[in-house]
Amino acid sequence: GNSVTQMEGPVTLSEEAFLTINCTYTATGYPSLFWYVQYPGEGLQLLLKATKADDKGSNKGFEATYRKETTSFHLEKGSVQVSDSAVYFCALSDSGGGADGLTFGKGTHLIIQP
Amino acid sequence: DAGVIQSPRHEVTEMGQEVTLRCKPISGHNSLFWYRQTMMRGLELLIYFNNNVPIDDSGMPEDRFSAKMPNASFSTLKIQPSEPRDSAVYFCASSPLRDTQYFGPGTRLTVL
Numbered sequence: 001g002n003s004v005t006q007m008e009g010p011v012t013l014s015e016e017a018f019l020t021i022n023c024t025y026t027a028t029g030y031p032s033l034f035w036y037v038q039y040p041g042e043g044l045q046l047l048l049k050a051t052k053a054d055d056k057g058s059n060k061g062f063e064a065t066y067r068k069e070t071t072s073f074h075l076e077k078g079s080v081q082v083s084d085s086a087v088y089f090c091a092l093s094d095s096g097g098g099a100d101g102l103t104f105g106k107g108t109h110l111i112i113q114p
Numbered sequence: 115d116a117g118v119i120q121s122p123r124h125e126v127t128e129m130g131q132e133v134t135l136r137c138k139p140i141s142g143h144n145s146l147f148w149y150r151q152t153m154m155r156g157l158e159l160l161i162y163f164n165n166n167v168p169i170d171d172s173g174m175p176e177d178r179f180s181a182k183m184p185n186a187s188f189s190t191l192k193i194q195p196s197e198p199r200d201s202a203v204y205f206c207a208s209s210p211l212r213d214t215q216y217f218g219p220g221t222r223l224t225v226l
Contacts, residue, residue: 034214036217042219042220043118043205043217043218043219043220044205044207044217045217046214046215046216049214089157100162100170101147101149101159101162101170101173102147102157102159102215103159104156104157105156106156107156107157
C-alpha cells in the first residue's frame, strides 16, 4: 500500500533561516504529491503540489521537487518567517488528489522564533 | 466561495450518545471525503464519495460509524454509540474529480 514518511518534529528555527522538511513516499503507481499546511485551530490548506516526476511545485516562497529516483518530495524555503509557524503535511494520491483519498505523513510541527 | 462548511465546530458528548457531524462541500465538486485526525494515528481517511455514491469505506473503524450523502450539497458522519476513543478532529474535504482536495475547518469531538 501507499505510505508517506516525514521527518519528526518539532523543528525550531530562527527567523530568516533556511528550511528543509524531508518527505519520502512509497506508492504502487505514479502518484501526485502534495504539501498541506495547518495553522492552529484551522483545517488543512494546500501549499503546493506536483503531478509528475521532476515537476517543481512552488507557493509563498516554498518549493518542492518530485524526485522519482529517490521517491522524495522535500519541502524547502530560503528564508522563513514567524508567520510560517504551523504543521506541515506531506501527502500523496494515486489519482491527482481527487477521486481517491490522500495518504498523509504524520506531520511536522515547525516553530519559527523571532 | 464560502469553502467547505462543517458543523458543529466543537462537540462535547457523553459516552453512549449519538453524534452527527455535518458537511457542505464546495458547489460543483464531485468528490467528498471524511478524515479523522488524532495525535496517535495522524490523519486517516474514513470514507469518500464520488457523485454522492460511497466508493471506499474501508477506513471506517467500526459499525458504529456511518456516513451518508443524500445530495451533492450535504453529507453526514454519524457515530452511534459514541466512545471516548472516538475523540478526535473530523475533517471533511471536497474536490472536483481527480484534482486538489479542499478541507473544511474541522469538528473537534470530545466524548466523555
